[in-house]
Amino acid sequence: NAGVTQTPKFQVLKTGQSMTLQCAQDMNHEYMSWYRQDPGMGLRLIHYSVGAGITDQGEVPNGYNVSRSTTEDFPLRLLSAAPSQTSVYFCASSLGQGFGEQFFGPGTRLTVL
Amino acid sequence: DAKTTQPPSMDCAEGRAANLPCNHSTISGNEYVYWYRQIHSQGPQYIIHGLKNNETNEMASLIITEDRKSSTLILPHATLRDTAVYYCIVIYNFNKFYFGSGTKLNVKP
Numbered sequence: 741n742a743g744v745t746q747t748p749k750f751q752v753l754k755t756g757q758s759m760t761l762q763c764a765q766d767m768n769h770e771y772m773s774w775y776r777q778d779p780g781m782g783l784r785l786i787h788y789s790v791g792a793g794i795t796d797q798g799e800v801p802n803g804y805n806v807s808r809s810t811t812e813d814f815p816l817r818l819l820s821a822a823p824s825q826t827s828v829y830f831c832a833s834s835l836g837q838g839f840g841e842q843f844f845g846p847g848t849r850l851t852v853l
Numbered sequence: 854d855a856k857t858t859q860p861p862s863m864d865c866a867e868g869r870a871a872n873l874p875c876n877h878s879t880i881s882g883n884e885y886v887y888w889y890r891q892i893h894s895q896g897p898q899y900i901i902h903g904l905k906n907n908e909t910n911e912m913a914s915l916i917i918t919e920d921r922k923s924s925t926l927i928l929p930h931a932t933l934r935d936t937a938v939y940y941c942i943v944i945y946n947f948n949k950f951y952f953g954s955g956t957k958l959n960v961k962p
Binding site: 775781783798828844847 | 885887889894895896897898899902940944949950951954955
């Protein structure tokens with residue numbers, strides 16, 4: 741199993757550009773989530789999904805969209821990038837709602853100029 | 854969800870036990886205590902979790918006080934590779950994990 745994969749590993753955007761961060765898992769996990777981590781801080785939950793077709797907001801959802809058309813994929817879209825969105829983005833998955841052991845991807849380092 | 858308090862940093866000598874404390878005085882009866890760690894800038898790694906009883910696995914032990922207001926993560930024989938930020942998380946709603954700032958554990962030779 742590849743586990744949780746994220747692409748790209750690094751990305752530089754200009755203010756106002758849009759892009760999609762990709763996340764995929766091959767463990768047949770129902771629950772997937774996106775976090776951002778700013779320098780020197782803990783992770784903050786952006787959006788999560790409890791299964792295909794179902795998504796909900798986390799702690800810091802503004803400026804981001806998600807969709808879950810398949811169990812495997814959970815892309816995160818930045819609608820109009822802002823410098824405040826410069827961060828490291830982590831995707832995670834777990835078996836389901838009742839399972840707290842989350843598996844994290846390696847992260848995407850995003851810089852918005 | 855209950856808030857947690859952890860010291861910002863701790864030192865530990867290689868080969869000794871590392872004891873990382875966490876206060877969660879507002880925890881409620883159905884909230885679990887989870888521990889994760891983040892090595893350098895990698896994605897966090899699950900370590901262990903518990904509800905009321907002490908737990909042990911191949912990585913660590915989790916000691917929860919009887920009143921459940923605090924817990925301690927124990928790494929029995931710390932190595933240099935255990936240098937990381939350790940997060941204590943108290944959660945009932947598994948859809949919303951909140952990571953605080955954690956404890957930076959420095960294992961020294």
